[in-house]
Amino acid sequence: MTVLARQAVLSPLAIFSFGISGLIVLPLLYVVYSAMKADFAIWQRLWSTRIPELFLNTVSLAFGVGIATLTLGVSLAWFITRYEFWGRGFWEWAFVLPLAIPSYVLAYVYTFLLDTGGPLEQAWQVVMGPEAPFFSPYSFIGALMVMTLNTFPYVYLLAKTALQNFNVTFEEAAQATGASQWATIFRVFLPLIRPALVAGLFLVTLYVVSDFGAVSLLRFQTFTYAVYQQITGRYDYAAASILSLLLVSFALIFLLGERWFRRQSRYYQMTGKVRPPTLMPCSVSRSALMTGYCVVVFGMAFALPTYWLVQWTSEAWAENEIGTEFLTYIWNSMVLSGGAATLALVLGTPLAYLACRHPTRLNTLCIQGAYTGYVLPGPVAALALLILFSSIPFLYGTALVLVLAYLIHFLPAGLQSMESAIQQVNPNLEEAAKSLGARSYQAFQRVTLPLVRGGFLVAWILMFLQCMKELPATLLLRPVGFDTLAVRIWLEASEELYQLAAPPALLIVLMTIPVVMLLTRKNWQVG
């Protein structure tokens, strides 16, 4: 029986974490405020010009990607968890690899692959005849394809976990009562794994509406891209705020949906001993079919893009295009990301600790506040800080603002990992330490901290990598002449300088691969 001690008075720690939480929520509130106080004429103008198109594009893209990822993710997970076919063990982990490619890198490779006269069109026309029509990357189909290939691993991982943890006894119990195999699938199996699938679907849609990198390179008009254009092209902060408000509302709906369904799926988690499904052997033709399917998906989502990145990098290397400025970009990225991740870890610790150990109303509110970063897509976070700091000239345009943007944006991902690390430590351990004469901070230092070290390290790496990959806020807030790897990729790719964009892209992919693999062993939450 574990009962958490009540927090009688406001400790300094609680006040500190309230302050941090306020700092994080402030920009969001400011965007809402700017949107609300914007001239009604701007609302009207946007409503009659941009909003219908943006709404349609964003929703249809999110919906389309949702359907496509569900199809891909569930089918792959089903084959991999239920059938013994060639290379099954390899495919089981291989399908997390696409998560290592940032969306804008995948988008830029596909602008090349799908372009008129590009390799895929040529291949298509070899098969279908010389004049066969092919789709352009700069289209709905292009964006749909890139986003799907980029995000289906989320659904795959959730579905795979649900399938592997599925207690076969349920299926057998259903069959024992006389249900046919199909009836079992529809009446027992699907209802039980549905929450996991819907959670995956919401996660993917949240990702799609927040994405800036891919849609901007594919010139597909969604809310994030529009906010960016309002800021850079027209310097119209009021209009940008209005679009941001709509975008944040969207994101909030998807986030809450994901949370709700994830909680549902927890109810369905089986307790006690679970007998996992056994793998079915399959014939050569079936095996070939499944392997072929895996090869195509993996090739398009990971192998082909990576091949081209390697190819272009080696060309750039041969032509001496990688100069010393490349080292500067690496240094900038490392320092910024390292600083932001460290700061986030330090500031996040009291928040996570209080929320886990003393879940009073105030402490819960604080951590919820810190999680608002989830519904702040990069351009919106940048907009908020632009408006806020434009009145503070000595901070405006410094790297500090950028660090703050990273903090707001990526603290939630770190917090999640930190919270679960603390939660895994039995609170009795701290009490045991206190009963042996340790003060509260000593108990934390001598018992809790050594036990959460792994989880905190994961949180740091996660935040560090996300900062490395961050694009929109960096584009908008970076000090003049201060380029990071992500910014260089985007700038070169926008100019269709494929060879120059490849080295930083390849570097980011290579850095992300081990982390993706490490994280997916325990937890699918990678971004």
Next chain:
Amino acid sequence: MNSQTVMQSPGTKKFPHSQFQGESSPLLHLRHVTCAYHSQHPAVRDISLSVNQGEILCLLGPSGCGKTTTLRAIAGFEKVMIGEIYINGRLVSSPTVHWPPDKRRVGMVFQDYALFPHLCVADNIGFGLNQWEDSQRKSQIHKMIELVGLADLERRYPHELSGGQQQRVALARALAPNPVMLLMDEPFSNLDPDMTIKMRKELYHLLRQTKTTSILVTHDHDEAFAMADQVAVLHEGNLVQCDTPETIYHVPSCPFVAEFVGQADFIPGNIQNGKVETELGAFTNQGGYEGGANVLVMVRPDDLQITKVGAGNARIESRQFRGSENLYAIRLASGRLVHCSASSTEIYDVDAPVGLTIIATHTVLFEHQS
């Protein structure tokens, strides 16, 4: 239907308060302690008890009775809303005073042991000794390891130990800083039954040998009886009785205690001519009730004996074989069910008519409110 009328058997009179008012001051003393997570629903209400140096007290009760809350209040993990807790004569808890757990010098063994998973056995045991001098610390760890019989396992980590070994580490860790007393929260609940009996004996000898004042929380009356000098029975947050195990069993303060610590049936009776007349026969009127009063007589299975078989107006309803005895459920003529123990070899047919004889040495009566 009933309220308590405490029956005292002569010579064993023992009120919870009687001890601290005497000559030696108790090591632990709770005065009217109330703790609450929600002020409307106190988890424990008005608990008063004291424990002397070297004594073992068991807090006994069903789950949710407040026994763990009481233990945690003593340890300092819960604050008290009303009342005071004194350790060694010093006030450590009151509505205005709260010594943190680390200042109370109270050792605690947690239900799940709460061994630090990142530390080996020796470091777990030495956790509370970090202020000690190095050589003293080493020798104390060594002493504790010897005491609980864990030699050769010092370098193991908690996950590499069996349940019984983990419990020994938890015990050694709690005892290492020489606490003024030891608190144990259901220390045997995570062990399998064979192990429980063994560890219970070990713990008993160890506590006696080291003269450690201990408070043990349990829901198992056998455990409480086997270990304790004093048993405090809690029910819905109230302390209903605090006495020696023998008194608790033979002279329970209320029907709840009577039933919780063993099989008990309650037979309505009426005081006539200084005797309690019931359908089983006459009992002595030990409560001093007035003539004509309605009472309930507590009947334990060993208070009755089956004397006539094949005749009588009671009927055997069922038999439960318990190894060392047979427990018969017997339906009386009134339809009331009573239980009666018989020796292991006395086997009668179910449904057989029987006659019962009272062999009770003392009588426990409760007021009967209909």
